[in-house]
Amino acid sequence: MNVTRGFTGRPRAHRPGLPPGQYDAGDDWPVLSAEVTPDLAPADWTFRVDGLVAAPRTWDWDEAHALPESAYEGDIHCVTSWSKFGVRFAGVSLDAFLAAVRPDAAATHAVAYAHTGYTTNLPLADLTGGRAWIVWEYDDKPLAAEHGGPARLLVPHLYFWKSAKWIAGLRLLDHDEPGFWEQNGYHGRGNPWEEQRYAGD
Amino acid sequence: MTETFTPPTRFAVPGRIAVSNRAAALWQTATLTEIRRETPRASTFRFAVPAWAGHLPGQHLMLRLTADDGYTAQRHYSIASAPDDDGHVELTLDHVDGGEVSGWFHTRAEPGDEVQVRGPLSGFFAWPGDRPALLIGAGSGVVPLMSMVRHHRARGLDVPLRLLVSARGPEELIYAREYGAETLPVYTRSAPEGVPVGRLAAHHLASLLAEEPEGGWEAYVCGSNAFAEHASRLLVRAGQPVDRIRIERFG
Known part of the structure; x- marks a missing residue:
């Protein structure tokens, strides 16, 4: 252990929900997108699921809102070391979209892409089973543009760069393809509980 | 060779360089060799890192402190020094209120x-010294941009490079003594005699974008989220292509 002389750190408040190497950001919600925040109105937003599916489909704002509402209440974790507790997002479970397109048995991974062209790759298993959402509300208010509004992907059990802002679609694949940060040295899966921050972790 | 999916949407800014995953995975000991005060709130910390793999201007590192009970705190920091600094790196850190690491x-x-x-x-915010660089930073957001300015100077590069740096006042302008003709400081609260006070505005960008070099500017924006939103909107309105704007926001 490489102890830093004179460093004591914050009081060790016991936080069972805090993954290793993370700190509680409290009320802060840092914005870290690498691109210009797009000027995207709900009326111009669409979400498409295609690739290895039986029935590729695009939803517009109203069609997506006609699906059963589903909310996430819990924590989120950013690779830059902040975690945020007790957030509430509302939208639709990704399971509802996937049920409509019927993924092929061969589909194992997905690339999520944004209206800005941002991409991130995920195992399909991380997007199913009630663990991923398309969300448009935060704390009962419309999701702010800088946080990915009008709608973003939410995969809260992985580092938050996987939760693509300004979500435009998912392409289902039978193999893994690195997305934007993954091509820039970040980990392929990004599980905060295993501290999968960078490739090789 | 890994395939790369290209989305059917207008593409975001591509990465600039291939990243060494091996260097990124390895924790190394960095020994503090020098502390230099830059402003009342910011100092530069120079480290010896003998096995440092080298970096490009604009890249960052992760830094970890360990308490004697094993508790650790880690943060990302932009690298301030130019690459040709043989086994040394410099970071310039603000003293954040209540900041555990700073x-x-x-x-x-x-x-x-x-x-x-x-x-x-990360290779996204890196500048290898190839494309004309339009650098816009505020506060300690100038740190990764200064690595680019220093690299440009140290290598005697011909490629155009301009820096717009916003600070509250002259006493809070980091690296004030190092700037040359490539830099225009913008003061938001107080300015030296004869220099206007005001926020970064369209007119600051207009002349730079008008003298657009061959191949166009690659814009690098760094600062708080509020500054990054403001500066990137100004750039878009002034005609800078969205896919030639790279943003690094504090968080």
């Missing part, structure tokens, strides 16, 4: 202290 640096750290670093990380 607080240690500003109140306890002394030459000889050891910390852990891993990196360099």
Whole structure:
């Protein structure tokens, strides 16, 4: 252990929900997108699921809102070391979209892409089973543009760069393809509980 | 060879360089060799990292402090120094109110202290010195941009480079003594005699974008989220292509 002389750190408040190497950001919600925040109105937003599916489909704002509402209440974790507790997002479970397109048995991974062209790759298993959402509300208010509004992907059990802002679609694949940060040295899966921050972790 | 999916949407800014995953995975000991005050709130910390793999201007590293009970705190910091600094890297850190890591640096750290670093990380905000660079930073957001200015100068590069740096006043302008003709400071609260006070505005960008060099500017924006939103909107309105704007926001 490489102890830093004179460093004591914050009081060790016991936080069972805090993954290793993370700190509680409290009320802060840092914005870290690498691109210009797009000027995207709900009326111009669409979400498409295609690739290895039986029935590729695009939803517009109203069609997506006609699906059963589903909310996430819990924590989120950013690779830059902040975690945020007790957030509430509302939208639709990704399971509802996937049920409509019927993924092929061969589909194992997905690339999520944004209206800005941002991409991130995920195992399909991380997007199913009630663990991923398309969300448009935060704390009962419309999701702010800088946080990915009008709608973003939410995969809260992985580092938050996987939760693509300004979500435009998912392409289902039978193999893994690195997305934007993954091509820039970040980990392929990004599980905060295993501290999968960078490739090789 | 890994395939790369290209989305059917207008593409975001592509990465600039291939990143060494091996360097990023390894924690190394960095020994503090020098502390230089830059402003009342910011100091530069120079480290010896003998096995440093080298970096490009604009890249960052992750730094970790460890308490004697094993508790650790880690943060990402942009690298301030130019690449050709043989086994050394420099970071310039603001003293953040209540900052767990920056607080240690500003109140306890002394030459000889050891910390852990891993990196360099991320190729997205890197500038290899190839394309004309339009750099826009505020506060300590100038740190990764200064690495680019220093690289440009140290290598005697011909490629155009301009820096717009916003600070509250002259006493808070980091690296004030180092700037040359490539830099225009913008003061938001107080300015030297004869220099206007005001926020970064369209007119600051207009002349730079008008003299667009061959191949166009690659814009690098760094600062708080509020500044990054403001500056990137100004750039888009002034005609800078969205896919030629790279943003690094504090968080």
